[in-house]
Amino acid sequence: MEANTRSTGRLPAAFLTPGSSSFMDFLGEHQPEILPGNRQLPPVQGVIEAPHGTTIVAVTFPGGVVLAGDRRATMGNMIAQRDIEKVFPADEYSAVGIAGTAGLAVEMVKLFQLELEHFEKVEGAQLSLEGKANRLSTMIRSNLGMAMQGLAVVPLFAGYDVDRGRGRIFSYDVTGGRSEERNYATTGSGSVFARGAMKKLFRDDLTEEQATTLVVQALYDAADDDSATGGPDVARRIYPIITVITEDGFRRLGEDEAAELAGSVLQARLEQPDGPRAALL
Amino acid sequence: MSTPFYVSPQQAMADRAEYARKGIARGRSLVVLQYADGIVFVGENPSRALHKFSEIYDRIGFAAAGKYNEYENLRIGGVRYADLRGYTYDRDDVTARGLANVYAQTLGTIFSSQAEKPYEVELVVAEVGDSPENDQIYRLPHDGSIVDEHGSVAVGGNAEQISGYLDQRHRDGMTLAEALKLAVQALSRDTNGTEREIPAERLEVAVLDRTRPQQRKFKRIVGGQLSRLLESGAAAGAASADSEAEAEAETDSGSDEE
Numbered sequence: 001m002e003a004n005t006r007s008t009g010r011l012p013a014a015f016l017t018p019g020s021s022s023f024m025d026f027l028g029e030h031q032p033e034i035l036p037g038n039r040q041l042p043p044v045q046g047v048i049e050a051p052h053g054t055t056i057v058a059v060t061f062p063g064g065v066v067l068a069g070d071r072r073a074t075m076g077n078m079i080a081q082r083d084i085e086k087v088f089p090a091d092e093y094s095a096v097g098i099a100g101t102a103g104l105a106v107e108m109v110k111l112f113q114l115e116l117e118h119f120e121k122v123e124g125a126q127l128s129l130e131g132k133a134n135r136l137s138t139m140i141r142s143n144l145g146m147a148m149q150g151l152a153v154v155p156l157f158a159g160y161d162v163d164r165g166r167g168r169i170f171s172y173d174v175t176g177g178r179s180e181e182r183n184y185a186t187t188g189s190g191s192v193f194a195r196g197a198m199k200k201l202f203r204d205d206l207t208e209e210q211a212t213t214l215v216v217q218a219l220y221d222a223a224d225d226d227s228a229t230g231g232p233d234v235a236r237r238i239y240p241i242i243t244v245i246t247e248d249g250f251r252r253l254g255e256d257e258a259a260e261l262a263g264s265v266l267q268a269r270l271e272q273p274d275g276p277r278a279a280l281l
Numbered sequence: 282m283s284t285p286f287y288v289s290p291q292q293a294m295a296d297r298a299e300y301a302r303k304g305i306a307r308g309r310s311l312v313v314l315q316y317a318d319g320i321v322f323v324g325e326n327p328s329r330a331l332h333k334f335s336e337i338y339d340r341i342g343f344a345a346a347g348k349y350n351e352y353e354n355l356r357i358g359g360v361r362y363a364d365l366r367g368y369t370y371d372r373d374d375v376t377a378r379g380l381a382n383v384y385a386q387t388l389g390t391i392f393s394s395q396a397e398k399p400y401e402v403e404l405v406v407a408e409v410g411d412s413p414e415n416d417q418i419y420r421l422p423h424d425g426s427i428v429d430e431h432g433s434v435a436v437g438g439n440a441e442q443i444s445g446y447l448d449q450r451h452r453d454g455m456t457l458a459e460a461l462k463l464a465v466q467a468l469s470r471d472t473n474g475t476e477r478e479i480p481a482e483r484l485e486v487a488v489l490d491r492t493r494p495q496q497r498k499f500k501r502i503v504g505g506q507l508s509r510l511l512e513s514g515a516a517a518g519a520a521s522a523d524s525e526a527e528a529e530a531e532t533d534s535g536s537d538e539e
Contacts, residue, residue: 009382009386009389010386010387010389010390010391011355011358011359011383011384011386011387015357015358015361015362016354016358016387018354018357023361023364023365026365034368034369111368114364114368117364118364121335121337121360122357122360124332
């Protein structure tokens with residue numbers, strides 16, 4: 001396109017053709033080769049080594065939803081990055097957290113953000129939360145070829161549904177299968193441990209602050225038992241990314257807030273290494 | 282076989298320009314003004330859904346007078362251009378200058394191509410900078426020329442008269458309420474000099490606000506916020522730039538993020 005635009009100067013006909021409000025559809029018609037799903041992957045023996053993101057957790061509370069992730073990326077048994085960002089705002093009222101092949105996942109998020117923004121600008125209105133979740137499904141499905149070769153991307157999508165007035169969470173599998181989760185959800189290698197923690201700690205009447213504490217507890221438990229998930233790194237001051245989405249829109253907790261939350265959880269764990277106890281009955 | 286009449290290129294171009302200008306003149310004019318915290322777009326638009334102003338990219342806004350379907354087409358082309366460029370390179374690589382060039386080429390090619398009818402549109406592409414000196418405003422007439430504007434600009438049928446009015450009264454560092462008041466005054470003056478009232482619900486107002494914390498600086502001003510701004514602008518005008526009213530107008534506009 002770029003070369004084309006420069007040579008003639010004017011916008012190519014495809015740009016002025018009325019059509020879809022989707023940026024991906026536009027790319028698919030105008031410049032299909034730069035869509036991630038259309039990339040040809042040469043046949044590869046074995047699994048491709050690339051950094052992987054690990055644990056993402058989400059929990060709803062009355063009035064919104066919290067989405068958080070640890071900061072570690074691993075490649076095999078090596079730590080590839082200690083401060084990777086795996087939770088991103090998708091638009092004003094939604095966020096996406098990614099587990100799986102980091103490079104592809106970050107690219108997918110970038111395209112997803114653009115897809116939502118493009119629709120909003122062209123139509124002058126936002127997609128419904130359901131519509132956004134479905135769009136992400138399509139993008140994961142287009143990555144199926146890569147997923148079969150070990151380069152899977154498995155995101156968690158959370159947002160505030162303006163029409164229904166509550167937070168909602170959607171989880172995905174590698175084939176693009178989408179399911180709405182009740183109350184809480186996890187994805188990534190440490191997800192089983194985080195899930196166990198959330199199951200024991202979740203209540204219907206959490207406040208926003210309790211919900212953010214809950215996700216830190218869950219991430220701590222994931223890091224405790226899964227070597228690929230990083231716990232709060234006090235020495236380097238690297239704390240989980242915690243985002244809150246409410247009626248007021250997306251907000252990422254500042255470094256100080258995250259440090260304070262992680263600090264109080266860490267402090268409690270010095271007394272009780274396994275974390276808060278749930279009642280037996 | 283009939284021989285076509287000979288029409289000189291000058292005559293052909295003059296006819297096409299007249300055709301385009303007449304089309305543009307049928308629509309209402311709109312104005313784009315710099316103020317202390319950004320750029321404000323003001324126009325009379327009875328429709329709530331069909332906009333004259335819109336967001337192209339993070340810091341870039343678009344305004345158009347003339348034929349709706351034609352400028353809507355150009356607007357979507359611009360959004361596609363900006364989004365693709367930002368995706369291919371980086372968000373910082375999308376600039377109003379680049380976009381204005383593409384629009385100019387597009388309009389110019391259409392204007393001089395015998396196969397197409399000229400577009401009956403006049404566009405403004407504006408980019409808000411970190412400071413007023415870095416703001417950029419480009420006016421794009423129907424024939425594909427580009428005019429680099431400062432301070433204030435008007436497009437549409439009555440543009441020359443409105444521009445003249447604005448040039449005399451616009452100054453740097455106006456508050457949003459003052460700029461809005463001036464814009465409405467300029468738009469309310471008819472060709473014969475008489476003034477008429479434009480009710481708030483017929484006004485379409487949008488800003489590129491450099492103080493907005495979000496990456497995307499474009500924001501529509503509607504409803505309560507618009508009426509408050511109009512009132513405080515009138516109050517400031519009545520007290521001839523009463524500094525307190527200005528301060529109030531500024532906190533008003535700042536605190537009312539959606």
